[in-house]
Amino acid sequence: MRWLTESLAKNKGFLTFMLCMFMFRSAIADWNVVPTGSMQPTIQIGDRILVDKAAYDVRVPFTHVSLHHVADPKRGDIVVLDSSAAGERLVKRVIGIPGDRVALVQNHLTINGVAADYQPIAVQGIQDDREDPALYAVERVGATHHAVRWSIAQQGHTSDFGPVTIPPGQYLLLGDNRDNSADSRYFGFFPRNEIMGRATRVAVSLNPANHYLPRSGRWGAALQ
Template sequence: MRTVIRFLARNKGFITFMLCMIVFRSAVADWNVVPTGSMQPTIQIGDRIFVDKAAYDVRLPFTHVSLMHLADPKRGDIVVLDSQAANERLVKRVIGLPGDEVAMRDNVLYINGHASSYAPAAYSGIHDDLQDPARYAIEQLGDVRHAVRLSANWPSPASNYGPVMVPADHYLLLGDNRDNSKDSRYLGFFARNEIVGRSRYVAVSLDPDHYYLPRKHRFGTALD
């Protein structure tokens, strides 16, 4: 027991620092590894994204208990959530807000009866294109615009979906890689309290196709 006390006394500065870092990462900011391609081309496999955990709530550390409500997710936000339905942490984009009617027809997104517009776009270095060539487009509805990936060979059965009404305190989330994403079309609506933060930047990126070498051009990349 005395040995433990002496160890704690000698290292109290380091221990305090580590505890503060753990609390900070739990409640304020963290980074998240993205191992799948469901958000390509916006987020690439191997990206480490910065997560602002205080974007929407001040939470009790290590819990989902909100101590102070700051804001609600907006359409177009990229959010990180602890999904009970998927039993894992997910990164998706907010598409449907509470009260919205959402539908898809041949991968064309409709919100409250209004169809999104699509402008052709070009992207390179996307992992899934090695086996599944795709077309890319900038999807826009109102002021919200972002890139989506649409498979050329294997369109998803969920490219036709809805219409559904988003219930109160829930959100409809989709991946930008529309034909290769486990999202609300399969898992249902996501509760507000499952959303733990918002991501707007890539912190670090490592390329799994090239021995995890750094993709320096993606460091600090803004996520639109």
């Protein structure tokens, strides 16, 4: 046991640093690899995104216990959550907050009686477009706007719902890739206490379709 004690003593500084780093990543800021295309075109496969873990709550490290409530997620935020229903960590966009009345018909949103406006846009460089051609548009409801992707092959076969009223403490989350996202249409509303942080920007982007070489123009890009 003496060698173990000596080894721990020699590496005390390193171990302290590692513990502090893990605590920081757990409670303050972290980064996540995005392996799927459910948030395309906003987040692409291979993006590493920065997550502000203190955007909504200051939590006890390594737990979901909130020490201090900072704010609640807003409509349009991209959030990271530990979903018990999905059994994994998810990255989705907040579409409806508590009290909102939301409907999705033929991939067109209506929130609190206001129909979203859609303006077509051109998007380049999405890997899935080669096998699954898609349409892109900016979806705008009031002051909230962001890009969405619709699979051409899925037009007319959408997951319609609503109108539904979101209960207290729950959120309706969707992926920007509307025809290829497991979200509230599959898992229902997501509890507020499962939302662990807000995704703010792309830290690093590597292209898995091109030998994981860096994608130019995406490093440090803000997420909208």
